[in-house]
Amino acid sequence: MSNNKMDKEAQVALDKKAQQLLEEKESEARMRTYQGPLAKIIVVLLCVWAAFQVYFTTIGVISAINLRAMHCIFLLLFTFLLFPTFKKEKRLRKLPPLWDIVLILLGVGSFGYLILNYERIAMTGGRIDTHEVLIAGAALLVVFEAARRASGNLAVLALVFLAYNWFGEFLPGYLGHNGFTLKRVLITQFWGTQGVLGTGIGVSATYIFLFVLFGAYLKYSGFSKFINDFSLTLVGQTPGGPAKVAVLASGLMGMINGSAVANVATTGTITIPLMKQTGYRKEFAGAVEAVASTGGQFCPPIMGAVGFVMAEFLGISYTKVMLAAIVPALLYYVGLLLAVHFEAMRLGLSGLSKENIPNAMKVVKEQGHLVIPLVMLIGLMFAGYTPLYAAVFSIFGTIAASWLRKETRMTPKIILDATVEGAKGAISVGVCCVIIGVIIGTVTLTSMGLNMGYLILNIVDNNNIYLTGFFVMIMSTILGMGVPGVAAYVIVQAVAVPVLIDAGTLPLTSHLFCLIYACLSNITPPVAISAYVASGIAGSDQTKTGLWAMRLGIIGFIIPFFFLDNPVLLVGVDQQASMAASLWAVFTALLGTAGLVAGLEGWLVRRCSWLERVALIALAPLLLYPGLVTDAIGIAVFAALIAWQWMRK
Numbered sequence: 027m028s029n030n031k032m033d034k035e036a037q038v039a040l041d042k043k044a045q046q047l048l049e050e051k052e053s054e055a056r057m058r059t060y061q062g063p064l065a066k067i068i069v070v071l072l073c074v075w076a077a078f079q080v081y082f083t084t085i086g087v088i089s090a091i092n093l094r095a096m097h098c099i100f101l102l103l104f105t106f107l108l109f110p111t112f113k114k115e116k117r118l119r120k121l122p123p124l125w126d127i128v129l130i131l132l133g134v135g136s137f138g139y140l141i142l143n144y145e146r147i148a149m150t151g152g153r154i155d156t157h158e159v160l161i162a163g164a165a166l167l168v169v170f171e172a173a174r175r176a177s178g179n180l181a182v183l184a185l186v187f188l189a190y191n192w193f194g195e196f197l198p199g200y201l202g203h204n205g206f207t208l209k210r211v212l213i214t215q216f217w218g219t220q221g222v223l224g225t226g227i228g229v230s231a232t233y234i235f236l237f238v239l240f241g242a243y244l245k246y247s248g249f250s251k252f253i254n255d256f257s258l259t260l261v262g263q264t265p266g267g268p269a270k271v272a273v274l275a276s277g278l279m280g281m282i283n284g285s286a287v288a289n290v291a292t293t294g295t296i297t298i299p300l301m302k303q304t305g306y307r308k309e310f311a312g313a314v315e316a317v318a319s320t321g322g323q324f325c326p327p328i329m330g331a332v333g334f335v336m337a338e339f340l341g342i343s344y345t346k347v348m349l350a351a352i353v354p355a356l357l358y359y360v361g362l363l364l365a366v367h368f369e370a371m372r373l374g375l376s377g378l379s380k381e382n383i384p385n386a387m388k389v390v391k392e393q394g395h396l397v398i399p400l401v402m403l404i405g406l407m408f409a410g411y412t413p414l415y416a417a418v419f420s421i422f423g424t425i426a427a428s429w430l431r432k433e434t435r436m437t438p439k440i441i442l443d444a445t446v447e448g449a450k451g452a453i454s455v456g457v458c459c460v461i462i463g464v465i466i467g468t469v470t471l472t473s474m475g476l477n478m479g480y481l482i483l484n485i486v487d488n489n490n491i492y493l494t495g496f497f498v499m500i501m502s503t504i505l506g507m508g509v510p511g512v513a514a515y516v517i518v519q520a521v522a523v524p525v526l527i528d529a530g531t532l533p534l535t536s537h538l539f540c541l542i543y544a545c546l547s548n549i550t551p552p553v554a555i556s557a558y559v560a561s562g563i564a565g566s567d568q569t570k571t572g573l574w575a576m577r578l579g580i581i582g583f584i585i586p587f588f589f590l591d592n593p594v595l596l597v598g599v600d601q602q603a604s605m606a607a608s609l610w611a612v613f614t615a616l617l618g619t620a621g622l623v624a625g626l627e628g629w630l631v632r633r634c635s636w637l638e639r640v641a642l643i644a645l646a647p648l649l650l651y652p653g654l655v656t657d658a659i660g661i662a663v664f665a666a667l668i669a670w671q672w673m674r675k
Contacts, residue, residue: 057108057450062120068107072449073442075100079235080421083414091144094223095137097231101456102133102172108453109175129168136165140216140223147217154217159209162216166464169222173461176454179508184461187468188215194472200481203472214471221467222460226516229335230459234512235452236417237331241282242448243424244399246441248434252393253278254296258378259386266370267377268304269311272297273318273362280322284330284455284511286548286556289319294563302564305375306366312564313574316549316556317362321582323511323545324538325355327404330511334413336537339519344413350534350596353612354542354585361581361619368627396434398427458513466520475521479528494529495590498522499543506544507553514544526590535593539586546582549575577626581619588615588650595652611652614660618649621664631671638667 060068078096082088088096106126110117122130139161147154154162166188173181188211195205215221244250254275261270276297280289294315301311323330326348333351337344369375399420406416428436436444469475478501486493501522506514518540526536548556554572561571576583585595593599594611603611624630625642634642641663648660 056110056113056117058110058115058117058119058122060119060121064121068104069442069446072104072446075104076239076445076449079231079239080418083232083236084418090228091219091223092141093231094227095141095144097227097235097456098169098222098460099134099137101230101453101460102137102168103130104450104453105172105176105457106130106133108450109172111175129171132164133168133172136161136168136216140165144217154209154213158217159212162212165216165222166212169460169464172457176457177461177509177513180458180461180513183505184464187465190474191468191471200477200484203477206471211471215464215467218467220463220470222463224463224466225339226459226462226466226513227456229338229512229516230452230456232414233331233334233338233417234455234459236414236421237328237334238284238452238455239445239448240399240403240417240421240424241284242444242451243421243436243441244282244396246444246447247396247399247424247428247436248393249282249396249400249424250275250279250293252389252396254293255384255389255393256386258383259389261377262383263377263380264367265377266304266306266366266375268297268300269306269314269366269370270363272301272315273359273366276315276318277322277325277359280319281325281328281330282322283451284323284328284332286316286320286323286511286545287559289322290315290556290559290563293319294560298560298564304370304378305373306369308564308566309561309570309574310369312560312566312571313549313557313578314362314366315563316554316560316571316575317579317582318359320545320548320556320579321355321358321362324351324542325359326351327400332512332515332541335512335515336519336541337413340533340537342534344407346598347534349598350538352597353595353615354538354582354589356612357585357615357619358579358582360616361623362578364620364623365578365627368624368629372627372629372633392431392433395427395430399424455510455512458510459516462513462516465517469520475524476528478521479525482525483529491529491531491591492587494525495539495587498525498540499586501525502540502543503547503550506547507550508547508555509544511545514547515541518544531590532593532599534599535589535596538596539590542582542586546579549579551576580626581622584622584650585615588652592652607652610657614649614652614657617664618646618660621649621660622646631668632674634671638671641667 059065078100082093106129107122111123111126147158170181170185173184191206191211194201194203196202216223218224254271257271257274261267261274264270272293276289276293279293280286283289298311298315301314302308306314323332326333329348329351333347334344337347340347402423403416403420406419407413411419425436425441428434482494482497486497502518505517505521509517519537522540523536526539527533531539548554549572551557551569551572554575557572557575558568561568564571589595594603594608595615597608621642624634625639625646628634628639630638630642645660645663648656649664
């Protein structure tokens with residue numbers, strides 16, 4: 027058997043294993059497949075849904091509530107058609123089970139009734155009849171069942187919040203409330219605009235769907251291959267090259283698709299074996315892929331669509347959000363790149379041989395045009411177009427760019443496949459956003475967000491922003507566990523963000539702080555889903571891989587505290603900060619990141635003694651925190667350590 031054939035068989039086996047792992051952690055990967063006429067009907071319906079979303083989020087005229095309700099109808103239809111009732115259910119079928127047909131009819135009927143009667147009910151001040159209470163109850167039951175299949179743990183969390191509407195009156199102090207009737211709760215959750223048809227489904231029906239679709243088109247155009255090949259040309263031959271390729275490629279792809287777990291399961295099947303072959307430990311290889319994929323969710327310019335949602339909540343332009351997120355993302359990935367470099371130097375690892383590296387000019391010439399849609403997206407937004415228009419233009423721009431070369435041309439079949447995959451990819455996140463509406467509705471009705479803020483501020487005596495941030499970090503991490511990036515952010519902005527704002531933190535700073543920790547829950551044990559999927563691909567111990575991931579991503583856990591009370595590290599947030607002050611803060615923060623990583627890895631210019639490692643770790647906070655005195659001390663110590671290591675034999 028030839029080596030090439032063996033390599034192909036090994037890759038197929040690894041891809042199969044990755045798919046199994048993804049199915050265990052991500053319900054989206056467990057979809058049914060159909061034979062016969064229904065399979066074609068579903069494809070047509072998915073395309074109709076995509077066309078509906080593109081049209082009515084741009085040039086079509088439809089009320090917000092009707093758009094959200096129609097979006098819910100499509101989500102429920104596809105959830106009950108495609109997601110199995112239980113894990114071991116037969117996936118290949120000709121027709122869905124009878125109970126799913128009943129659930130589809132209940133979902134379509136309840137939300138269809140809302141569309142037909144919402145205006146009348148709104149004009150009466152929200153007065154609803156007994157049968158309309160029953161319709162609301164049926165709709166909630168259907169939504170919870172859809173969420174159980176598509177989001178798992180999030181449905182349980184939403185159920186806890188729903189129960190709080192009734193049982194909260196028995197809790198003491200700030201955690202309690204006066205209690206609410208069943209009718210009042212159902213009006214809020216279904217008939218109002220703060221429940222399942224609230225902000226969560228609003229962002230799903232607009233930003234999320236279009237950017238998931240855009241990501242699918244980029245993928246089918248060959249953009250992911252371009253990113254991988256281009257990363258190889260940049261860092262493939264440097265020490266530990268494959269790990270650096272994984273950082274760049276996984277970060278860029280994670281930025282586009284917005285799902286850390288799915289990104290690990292796809293890019294990880296290529297990058298993790300390469301890292302292991304280079305000489306990295308399997309736990310380290312898995313951790314690098316997990317950390318790189320996770321950071322993409324808060325990495326500009328796309329931020330996995332989270333940035334657009336954040337801009338909507340804050341009522342500011344997306345460019346302001348994107349600029350503010352640049353430095354935290356930069357420090358996160360610089361820290362990760364330095365970690366893999368120092369580890370390679372410590373282990374004496376080399377890069378890939380020249381014959382395994384594609385020619386840079388050839389890559390740019392043959393695939394460089396595939397970056398045009400991304401440039402178009404950024405350019406349109408900076409030109410003042412809305413993210414929705416920019417996304418739609420960029421989708422069509424992806425098709426046009428692919429036609430610039432015969433090798434990358436998207437055929438009608440490829441366009442169809444991209445549309446179907448994009449629509450399918452939006453289902454799970456969309457259902458998460460629907461069930462999040464229950465959480466937001468509860469927070470609004472019970473004033474839970476304000477009460478949690480009062481409770482935490484009372485504990486910390488209302489004067490310690492860092493202790494408040496610590497409690498909020500824990501809240502954001504817990505609420506984000508096992509939840510897609512966008513959905514996690516929608517939750518934390520309702521529950522955790524108000525606490526920081528009440529403590530006196532700037533709104534954009536508060537939102538970025540909570541977003542980063544919600545995303546980092548993907549690599550935070552005990553529910554480090556990204557790390558666990560990566561460990562399965564690497565064949566490593568889950569706990570060790572999760573701990574390695576936390577260590578490699580440690581700068582991500584630290585940075586938010588340094589911009590919490592001094593937002594000079596967030597470009598454009600501190601209006602009084604000069605350009606020079608901002609650039610200096612970024613420079614010293616980069617030095618602090620390098621010091622911290624070098625201390626943890628035990629390598630700077632050469633291997634570090636334990637005393638040097640302690641000094642490097644100690645100087646990191648001095649450089650990360652903006653201040654002339656701390657900067658001077660940190661730079662002096664850092665320079666002395668580098669000079670000392672250079673002079674050592």
